[in-house]
Amino acid sequence: MVQRNGNAADNDCRFEEKRLTIYLRKQKLLRFAFVVCFCVGCAACAGAAPVRYAIIPENPFPGEAVTIGIDADNSDGVKSAVLYDSDGQRLSKSDFFVLEADKGEKRLAAAVLTVPSTAEPGFAVIKMEGGADNTAEIPLVIRERAFASEEIPLDDTLTEIRTAPDPQKTAEAEQLWAILNRHGNEIYALGNFSPPVSSTRRTGHFGDRRIFRYSNGKSDTAIHAGVDYGVPTGTPVTSCAPGKVVLARFRIVTGHTVIIEHLPGMYSLYYHLDKIETSEGALTVAGDLIGLSGSTGLSTGPHLHWEIRVSGENTDPDALISRPILDKDAILAKIGK
CATH class of the missing domain: 2.60.40.1930 (Macroglobulin (MG2) domain)
Structure with missing residues (x-):
């Protein structure tokens, strides 16, 4: 610093x-x-x-x-x-x-x-x-x-994952962005979201300004797009809201990964899982088991990375926990019934 x-x-x-x-x-x-x-x-x-x-x-x-x-x-x-x-x-x-x-x-x-x-x-x-x-x-x-700042040192293996050119990594990134920028028609969730784990211990917060210190002496910056829960490997991870699983597979950077669609253009993402307990195309409700936490991919230790994307933009999950994302009564009260 x-x-x-x-x-x-x-x-x-x-x-x-x-x-x-x-x-x-x-x-x-x-x-x-x-x-x-x-x-x-x-x-x-x-x-x-x-x-x-x-x-x-x-x-x-x-x-x-x-x-x-x-x-x-x-x-x-x-x-x-x-x-x-x-x-x-x-x-x-x-x-x-x-x-x-x-x-x-x-x-x-x-x-x-x-x-x-x-x-x-x-x-x-x-x-x-x-x-x-x-x-x-x-x-x-x-x-x-205001957002917090932090430095994260990476060893040789993690430095290579983040910096080394890799056609597979590029293909996975393109697939991810194709999903996150897809605006479908299905409406699965209207109410409040729920945390995906029972633990409240957080090791990373939404919007953290991060500096990655590479093992070769170089560095890079990034904005943390989600929330990290510091939980042991094997902790049950559940769906935060009703939705449809649109991705459930291993990725180089994010490890075992699950992505759930909740609204047109709105997705929740679960990274670094030790094991996936769902499949692509499955319909979920809040609280359904979708995986077990771990430390796969670009991870410095056991945790769950939970992220929300709206039309591709990283979104603070806490805002969706505190209020329903689509409050029909509140909208009707404002525009007139």
Whole structure:
């Protein structure tokens, strides 16, 4: 880790730099707020009928999944929700899918997208795309979040796994991304997710900024995409929510691996298993045994790596434990029954 210099002059310089950064950020947010308000005002003056929407949560943290719900029968042809930062840079995107309606209820369409863990705090906007010109733009504020940093030394074997060119490793990576970016039509899970192990001991957290120290003296950086549970080899690992197993096999980097589809574009991943106890195509419910924890692949010791992906974006699993991913009652209450 980099050690801070205690020199008073250096501290003064850092203080001034921090003040300048805060000032510039405030000016940037004010300019963006003006643009959002101006655009919304123009739509209202033109007599446009905006799409009614619900967004949960309204002010997310980096790494948090955001659910957008709209009236499926009055969606103005909207196909996708796209998150942009205050500079107009696209951060993430997800397609809408239609939920079954109970008798007498509105048909809802929903999209789930994730604020990237690298997103800067401040104003942002979700644009409904694929419809008419008068579709909604949803302003929101991305809250500030701090992530931990850590260094991980790798021995010769693990250094080779991470750095050595390998056609098989490349093919496995391409297969993985093809799955994670696939947006199907099946809806298996609507409620809260459950932790995949009973232990609460964590050895790695979502969004950790990691430095890998290779045995050859070189290094590389990465962002930890999931949660690591420090559990002994052979610990039962269960499905976090209802879904369909779309991958259950050994991979060079992640060892014995299981991937479960829960919603269109949403997947849970379980890495470094000692043994797989399910098969591709199997349907699961929360709590079903899918494997035993281990230390296979690129692993420095026995643990379970649990990860959530939404339209390919790594997503904080804790956010899905604390609230249902698709709360129909909350969405209907906001857009009107």
